[in-house]
Amino acid sequence: MRLTRDQVVAGGLDLLDEVGLDGLTMRRLAASLGVQNGATYWHFSSKQALLEAMADRMLADVAAGLDAGLPWDGRIVETARRLRRALLSRRDGARLFSGVFFPLPNALAYGETMIGVLRDAGLGARDAVWAVDALTYYVVGHAAEEQLAAAVPEAAADRLTAALDPERHPHMLAAADDLAAPHPEEHFTYGLELLIEGIRGKIRQL
Amino acid sequence: MRLTRDQVVAGGLDLLDEVGLDGLTMRRLAASLGVQNGATYWHFSSKQALLEAMADRMLADVAAGLDAGLPWDGRIVETARRLRRALLSRRDGARLFSGVFFPLPNALAYGETMIGVLRDAGLGARDAVWAVDALTYYVVGHAAEEQLAAAVPEAAADRLTAALDPERHPHMLAAADDLAAPHPEEHFTYGLELLIEGIRGKIRQL
DNA sequence: ACCTGAACACCGTTCAAGT
């Protein structure tokens, strides 16, 4: 059976879950597909091109079928959540996405949806784009940090507490339980609401 | 003259400006320091350890001497700007920082300062930490995108306009001039204000 | 204490040659 482009992408995503982004090599991928080393280069001109295809595949359903009955802020929350879920669906998914240049089909669909919601809410073109940029940086940054913390199981927590000094970091020590973020969903929602509240302010000023 | 740890870090940062994060190799660094390949490993146990030291050095003055006379929102803006400037001070500085695990001295000082400002403003421990997390994801994400766009000079713009379809991306096309972000400072301030406005909302609820 | 020299086990990418 010959290899298809889709199989290479799917194999890449499966391998990503197995070995993480740093362990993902073209040679391992070829091996896991039962093929020789150079074979994948017939389907993708470079590793970067493959990573882009993988990133976009990961975002497949982010912008599909958004409930038009929701108010604008509900639609923003829903779409941000979908992006978040997509990024978290694969190991190192957020890092994979942020290492890739933006204009990919599903990423564009996400952006277009988000901007559309804010324009419906009354924002001008520039405000809408810039607000979506802020939302996106937040969602991606949050997911990346969450996956980074998950990747460094115990060493992370130990190293953090070791680095914190009661003299110089009283505030961080006082919030140590919330720093380690054992409540990622609540944590995510908190920052998302901050941004949405800021957008509400902009809409009020219209 | 023998090599010092500091010289290795400084050489790493200079090389970063020259060749970018992807071009930064231990071998090139050794060559630029006029030393043999393995020599840097006496000063740093791994490339990752060196990258961490470089990232922290980059953040050296972010938390020093903040004007206590400013209102809380002015202090947040000032500190966020300093982090931004530090990240932009070196090529791929934002990507360097986000690839490194958080608890480094200057990064901790930054976090402590930010949390302190929000606690002064009246927020509880958890709210303050979570709000600072949101601010930091935003600052780093914004700087990373800005440096990524700067790294792909013209190909980026071309590829974006080529990918945009009037049928499917009317909103993005309508905002094309603001998408390419020829106004990075204004763009940065816009999103930062969104978050600060959200924090104002939290403080009002107290 | 600090560095050299040389090796080990990998990489991404290319490309003639096969089928």
Added chain:
DNA sequence: ACCTGAACACCGTTCAAGT
């Protein structure tokens, strides 16, 4: 059209041996 086999030019890391 799609893949193999083999090579090229690199990597990070280790470590005996030198000074």
